[in-house]
Amino acid sequence: MISPPDAGSTDAPNRSAAWLGDGGKNGFIARHHLRQMGLSGKQFDGRPVIGIANTWSELTPCNAHLRTLAEAVRRGIQQAGGVALEFPMLSLGEPFMRPSSMFYRNMAAMELEETVRANPLDAVVALTGCDKTTPAALMGLASVDLPAIMLTGGPMLNGRFRGRSVGSGTDIWRMTEALRAGEIDQAEFSEFESALNRSAGHCMTMGTASTMASLTEVLGMQLPGAAALPAVDSRRLVLAEDTGARAVELAREGLRPSAIMTRAAFENAVVANAAIGGSTNAVLHLLAIAGRVGVPLTPDDIDHIGRRIPLLVDLMPSGRFLMEEFAYAGGVPGLLTRLGPHLNLHAVTVTGRSLRESMEAGRVDDDNVIRRWDDPVQPAGAGIAVLRGNLAPDGAVIKTSAAEPRLLRHVGPALVFDSFEEYSAVTDDPALDVTRDTVLVVRNCGPRGYPGMPEIGNLPLPKVLLDQGIRDMVRLSDARMSGTAYGACVLHIAPEAAVGGPLALVRTGDLISLDVPARTLGLQVTDEELAERRSTWRAPQAPPLRGWSRLYADHVLQADRGADFDFLVGASGDAPERAAF
Numbered sequence: 001m002i003s004p005p006d007a008g009s010t011d012a013p014n015r016s017a018a019w020l021g022d023g024g025k026n027g028f029i030a031r032h033h034l035r036q037m038g039l040s041g042k043q044f045d046g047r048p049v050i051g052i053a054n055t056w057s058e059l060t061p062c063n064a065h066l067r068t069l070a071e072a073v074r075r076g077i078q079q080a081g082g083v084a085l086e087f088p089m090l091s092l093g094e095p096f097m098r099p100s101s102m103f104y105r106n107m108a109a110m111e112l113e114e115t116v117r118a119n120p121l122d123a124v125v126a127l128t129g130c131d132k133t134t135p136a137a138l139m140g141l142a143s144v145d146l147p148a149i150m151l152t153g154g155p156m157l158n159g160r161f162r163g164r165s166v167g168s169g170t171d172i173w174r175m176t177e178a179l180r181a182g183e184i185d186q187a188e189f190s191e192f193e194s195a196l197n198r199s200a201g202h203c204m205t206m207g208t209a210s211t212m213a214s215l216t217e218v219l220g221m222q223l224p225g226a227a228a229l230p231a232v233d234s235r236r237l238v239l240a241e242d243t244g245a246r247a248v249e250l251a252r253e254g255l256r257p258s259a260i261m262t263r264a265a266f267e268n269a270v271v272a273n274a275a276i277g278g279s280t281n282a283v284l285h286l287l288a289i290a291g292r293v294g295v296p297l298t299p300d301d302i303d304h305i306g307r308r309i310p311l312l313v314d315l316m317p318s319g320r321f322l323m324e325e326f327a328y329a330g331g332v333p334g335l336l337t338r339l340g341p342h343l344n345l346h347a348v349t350v351t352g353r354s355l356r357e358s359m360e361a362g363r364v365d366d367d368n369v370i371r372r373w374d375d376p377v378q379p380a381g382a383g384i385a386v387l388r389g390n391l392a393p394d395g396a397v398i399k400t401s402a403a404e405p406r407l408l409r410h411v412g413p414a415l416v417f418d419s420f421e422e423y424s425a426v427t428d429d430p431a432l433d434v435t436r437d438t439v440l441v442v443r444n445c446g447p448r449g450y451p452g453m454p455e456i457g458n459l460p461l462p463k464v465l466l467d468q469g470i471r472d473m474v475r476l477s478d479a480r481m482s483g484t485a486y487g488a489c490v491l492h493i494a495p496e497a498a499v500g501g502p503l504a505l506v507r508t509g510d511l512i513s514l515d516v517p518a519r520t521l522g523l524q525v526t527d528e529e530l531a532e533r534r535s536t537w538r539a540p541q542a543p544p545l546r547g548w549s550r551l552y553a554d555h556v557l558q559a560d561r562g563a564d565f566d567f568l569v570g571a572s573g574d575a576p577e578r579a580a581f
């Protein structure tokens with residue numbers, strides 16, 4: 001009843017044949033339900049079945065165009081002789097989800113992993129876009145390790161406001177501060193709101209979505225050029241067709257994520273992250289993805305590898321331009337031509353060829369956007385720095401390029417808040433006892449303390465300082481910050497305060513020393529005094545009783561392990577636990 005596989009396929013039966021190729025009851029059940037959708041018998045004659053994991057959702061506006069993209073992927077799959085079966089993947093919308101989209105990243109990764117393993121698929125195309133959807137898909141695909149290819153949805157067109165380009169997040173923070181400082185009025189603020197997001201796509205600054213899209217391409221998990229092309233550019237539909245067609249070939253070749261996402265590929269991603277001025281969130285995501293494929297990668301690796309790379313891509317929030325300009329300047333393939341000697345060019349990509357071949361096809365068309373090595377936006381060492389010291393024994397991060405240089409070496413007295421809400425209540429208080437030298441500390445915002453580590457690490461400046469014209473100060477937290485944000489913000493402090501990390505012991509008035517060039521973060525309090533404070537410390541909150549919150553609190557790892565779950569680290573492969581029923 002089952003015809004031989006198509007010409008060009010390998011001799012081994014497809015994985016899906018274990019479901020669809022059975023001549024008895026089990027095969028009947030699987031096939032007749034495909035017929036229910038109007039598929040003819042030709043659709044399950046042994047040809048590869050390709051899943052399209054789609055994070056389309058109107059609750060994730062950045063991904064709301066992915067249905068259109070999925071249809072183009074489907075065309076590509078069918079043209080290449082495969083069968084396309086689209087399914088929803090848990091979508092994580094950055095603008096709406098509470099307490100934070102990051103709280104659900106591991107859930108989405110687990111859901112994708114289990115869905116793929118449980119079903120008759122030979123390869124997967126994952127369509128993602130908004131911040132956490134991309135790392136979630138990479139994590140899930142790494143753990144199931146079935147042949148897979150990513151396609152991120154592309155950035156929005158540039159925002160345009162009163163004659164200039166405006167960028168996601170970055171200009172929101174700027175305009176919000178300007179409104180609070182009385183520099184603009186509510187009418188201008190509202191007009192700006194309507195001018196910022198004017199097309200489909202994800203945030204078009206080099207925030208987390210653009211960073212992870214770019215790194216997905218450098219990791220080798222999506223086709224060359226796919227990261228930067230605007231969401232609405234019709235060439236993205238062509239890329240989608242090519243992606244679908246390539247998925248069919250991947251199913252036949254058996255090229256798996258574990259053969260692509262190697263140590264060499266992660267080193268390349270770290271190099272690229274430094275060159276693009278990528279989001280601090282990328283540190284967490286790269287650590288978590290590497291953990292899934294068993295590649296040893298530490299925060300210190302990210303610092304050491306990235307430190308020798310200058311900032312070459314002149315994009316907000318660290319620079320001037322937006323993803324549209326990056327795409328037209330050459331995108332990731334163009335950037336690779338500038339990074340070549342610093343990359344592991346032998347790394348295999350999802351194309352089945354080496355990164356060297358992606359690089360050789362690249363070209364830079366605008367040196368202002370993708371700068372030359374001898375004319376960088378910022379010199380080497382201006383990217384993400386990993387700090388250590390008695391305040392962060394397991395590390396903390398700061399995006400050097402996003403901070404005012406005068407603050408990179410700083411000693412100042414702490415002003416401590418036990419929660420973001422506590423700080424928010426006094427942010428605009430004219431009597432707040434704060435100066436430009438104060439080190440603002442907000443704690444209990446880490447993976448456990450505020451589930452999912454919300455993006456509040458770029459704490460709004462106290463109004464009393466804004467009124468003095470001050471636009472940056474040292475801020476410390478165990479939280480994250482948006483990849484579109486800027487400021488001298490020390491983030492991801494580990495261990496977090498909620499589990500008793502040293503951050504929990506800081507008191508207002510303690511001196512804190514930050515030395516980014518030396519990579520240190522210190523609390524100038526004696527060990528004896530800290531031990532005394534620790535003896536009276538109590539966890540700030542009882543663990544949640546049930547549901548995802550309980551699972552999360554019981555199993556989430558600290559920031560230095562990518563905030564993955566302890567039981568999700570590693571891979572289980574594509575074989576279901578039981579094969580028959």
Ligand code: FES
Pocket residue numbers: 062093094095129130131168202203207209
């Ligand atoms: Fe979706 Fe920024 S809100 S990418």
